[in-house]
Amino acid sequence: MPTFFNLKMNKIIRKKDQIIIPSSQLYLTEVDKFVEKRLKKLGLNKDQVADITISVTEMVNNAIVHGNKNNPCKKVILRIKAEKSSISIEIEDEGKGFKPDSLPCPIAPENLLKEVGRGVFIVKALMDDVCYSFKPEGGTICCLKKSLKKDQKLKR
Amino acid sequence: MKLTAREDRGIMILEPKGKIMGGPDATVLHDKLHELINQGKKKVVIDLAKVDWMNSTGLGILISGLTTMRNNGGELKLCNVTEKIQSLLTITKLITIFETFDTIEQAVASFN
Numbered sequence: 001m002p003t004f005f006n007l008k009m010n011k012i013i014r015k016k017d018q019i020i021i022p023s024s025q026l027y028l029t030e031v032d033k034f035v036e037k038r039l040k041k042l043g044l045n046k047d048q049v050a051d052i053t054i055s056v057t058e059m060v061n062n063a064i065v066h067g068n069k070n071n072p073c074k075k076v077i078l079r080i081k082a083e084k085s086s087i088s089i090e091i092e093d094e095g096k097g098f099k100p101d102s103l104p105c106p107i108a109p110e111n112l113l114k115e116v117g118r119g120v121f122i123v124k125a126l127m128d129d130v131c132y133s134f135k136p137e138g139g140t141i142c143c144l145k146k147s148l149k150k151d152q153k154l155k156r
Numbered sequence: 157m158k159l160t161a162r163e164d165r166g167i168m169i170l171e172p173k174g175k176i177m178g179g180p181d182a183t184v185l186h187d188k189l190h191e192l193i194n195q196g197k198k199k200v201v202i203d204l205a206k207v208d209w210m211n212s213t214g215l216g217i218l219i220s221g222l223t224t225m226r227n228n229g230g231e232l233k234l235c236n237v238t239e240k241i242q243s244l245l246t247i248t249k250l251i252t253i254f255e256t257f258d259t260i261e262q263a264v265a266s267f268n
Contacts, residue, residue, distance in 0.1 A: 025179045032177065050209050050240050057177045057211045107249045113223060115216035118248050122212050125247045 017080040021060075023068035023093075031060050031078060035089070038080055043155040044087065051126040052087065052146055058119040059091045059142050067095030067140055082154050086128070089144045097134040157181045157207075159188060167199045167264045168192055173206040178213030185217050189224050189232075198230025201263040205236035215250060222254065231255075235263040 012030055013020040019034045021027040035056050039049045060076055068074035074094040081088040104111055106118040124130050129145040148154070157174045170188065192200065202218070210217075218234070225232040235257040237245065245251040257263035 028177060028179055032175065047240075054209055054211050054244075057213075061178060061211075061213065112249060112253060113219060115220050116212070118212035118215060122244060122247060 017082075018078065020075050020077045022072040023064045023070055023074045023076055024072050025061065025064055025070075028057055028061060028064075032057055035078070035080065039087070041155065042082055042087070043153070048087075048146060052089065052144070055123040055126050055144050056089055056091070058123050059089075059144065062119055063091050063093035063095070063140070063142070066098065067093030069095070082156070086145050086147045087154075088146075091142045091144070092139060094139050096138060097132075097140045100132055157184065159184050161188060161192075163197075164260070164264050167201055167267055168197050169201045169203055169260060169264070171203045171206060175208050176210035176214030176217060178211070178217075182213065182217050182220075185221055186224070189221050193224070193228045193230065198225060198228060199267050200225055200230065200232045201257075201260060202232065202234050203236050203260055203263075204234060204238060204241055207238065207241065209238075209240045210244065212248075215244060215248060218254070219250070231267070233257065233263050233266065235260050 011022070012027060014034060017038065019031060021031060032053055036049055036053050039052055044052070056078065060078060063076045064070060068076065077092040079090040081090070100120070103120055104117060106114070106121045111117060120130070123144065127144045128147045131143050133141045133143070135141070157172050157176050160171045162169050162171070170185070172185070189200065192198070202221070222232045233255045236259065237256050245254065255266070257266060
């Protein structure tokens with residue numbers, strides 16, 4: 001019985017709160033559109049939508065490039081979870097994982113003019129929580145959480 | 157991202173529109189800047205008024221543009237930086253690297 005990840009895929013699969021893409025940066029725009037549309041439907045404000053979609057494009061890009069090494073046979077799964085007081089986004093790849101604490105500091109003077117290396121730093125600033133879990137069989141799940149404002153209700 | 161260009165008093169003004177988040181966006185700006193350098197046009201303002209937001213790839217594209225221009229004896233400045241992008245420039249301390257102006261007029265005048 002093939003697992004979900006073992007199924008060969010060369011197209012995008014969209015569900016209400018989930019999108020699955022092959023690992024190519026060409027699909028980043030589709031992910032951005034999907035997430036933005038869903039968050040707007042849930043009733044998040046413009047600033048919240050921007051913070052989350054910026055963060056999602058960072059982490060999906062990392063999943064494609066660093067996790068799945070741009071291998072289009074490998075997939076990235078994104079799930080949106082609307083909870084009572086927060087929105088969580090899970091981004092899952094098929095990579096070998098990494099050490100989150102080993103990333104260089106992008107605001108150190110020697111790194112300031114580098115063209116890359118700011119993604120995770122920005123995500124940590126824009127989101128309320130960022131955590132990772134590494135599956136023993138391979139694959140990383142990054143979970144991003146944005147708290148809702150007091151008394152903010154989502155449209156389900 | 158869409159990119160248009162115009163000239164004002166000898167200064168090239170580039171106007172990206174949409175979101176700058178990588179993929180093909182990187183080469184669009186890079187190619188345009190090299191085209192301008194080859195034409196001897198090395199004073200550039202990027203007007204960010206119509207950029208909704210950018211991610212770290214977008215910031216990397218701006219840094220690449222800045223170093224490309226400076227390495228060729230030119231300069232690249234930013235104007236009409238939206239609140240969201242201003243916030244990203246501040247978080248990443250890139251606000252200390254780029255010259256930013258409130259208006260195109262001010263940015264163009266700063267070259268003289």
